[in-house]
Amino acid sequence: MKHYFDSNQEELLLKFLAKQEVSLSDNQLEKLFDYVQLVIQGNEKVNLISRNDIPKFLSRHIADSLMPYIVLSKKNFLKPNMIWADMGAGGGCPVFPLAIACPEIQFYASEPRHKRVLFLEKTKNSLHLENLQIVGKRFETSEISNCDVISCRALSRFEADYERALPALKKDGIFVTFKSKEIAQELKNIPNVHLIDYRLPLENLEYSLVIKGIYG
Numbered sequence: 001m002k003h004y005f006d007s008n009q010e011e012l013l014l015k016f017l018a019k020q021e022v023s024l025s026d027n028q029l030e031k032l033f034d035y036v037q038l039v040i041q042g043n044e045k046v047n048l049i050s051r052n053d054i055p056k057f058l059s060r061h062i063a064d065s066l067m068p069y070i071v072l073s074k075k076n077f078l079k080p081n082m083i084w085a086d087m088g089a090g091g092g093c094p095v096f097p098l099a100i101a102c103p104e105i106q107f108y109a110s111e112p113r114h115k116r117v118l119f120l121e122k123t124k125n126s127l128h129l130e131n132l133q134i135v136g137k138r139f140e141t142s143e144i145s146n147c148d149v150i151s152c153r154a155l156s157r158f159e160a161d162y163e164r165a166l167p168a169l170k171k172d173g174i175f176v177t178f179k180s181k182e183i184a185q186e187l188k189n190i191p192n193v194h195l196i197d198y199r200l201p202l203e204n205l206e207y208s209l210v211i212k213g214i215y216g
């Protein structure tokens with residue numbers, strides 16, 4: 001198997017996955033490593049991520065991006081041919097790691113900024129991600145609809161993001177977003193909101209995956 005350029009980072013990700021009791025194939029891990037390389041290279045031309053984040057991209061952003069897969073697959077929520085849209089894809093987290101982890105799910109990545117869209121398209125093609133479609137529009141005008149899952153990371157406030165997602169969700173679809181544990185506490189009394197707390201390697205902060213809807 002091809003390894004990541006930083007063996008410490010690779011080990012941290014593998015330990016994180018093992019602790020979460022999930023495993024990815026060698027091919028999936030290699031694709032994740034290739035994706036990170038493409039983000040680091042792409043960041044030279046387009047502002048995709050903070051430069052400070054590069055050394056811990058695998059242990060922080062990739063591990064974080066995989067959390068919805070980890071939580072939803074343990075609950076047997078994920079089924080082949082489901083439709084999953086990510087709003088505000090930016091440099092591709094969480095949608096690229098998720099599309100790599102769940103090849104049987106059809107993903108849509110909505111992102112309005114042109115340079116980012118070009119990067120996402122090129123990266124999708126390099127990684128041969130047939131189950132991912134890049135949509136170069138704001139989510140509200142993207143015409144993406146009938147989704148089983150809609151996610152977003154670092155987009156806006158929970159209420160605004162949920163409102164943005166709702167028209168495109170199936171009746172029994174779920175909305176998933178990422179917050180710090182502290183911010184997520186403010187959301188715990190909203191009907192049908194579930195908070196799943198977690199930690200990431202090397203990070204002091206605690207995080208919560210916020211899911212609105214019934215997922216298992």
Ligand SMILES: C[S@@+](CC[C@H](N)C(=O)[O-])C[C@H]1O[C@@H](n2cnc3c(N)ncnc32)[C@H](O)[C@@H]1O
Pocket residue numbers: 087088089090091092093094110111112113116137138139140152153154155
């Ligand atoms: C802070 S970045 C987060 C990127 C990525 N999700 C991450 O976690 O690294 C937010 C992204 O959302 C995009 N965006 C802003 N409003 C949007 C909307 N209405 N629909 C889709 N994308 C939007 C921005 O262009 C930007 O790339």
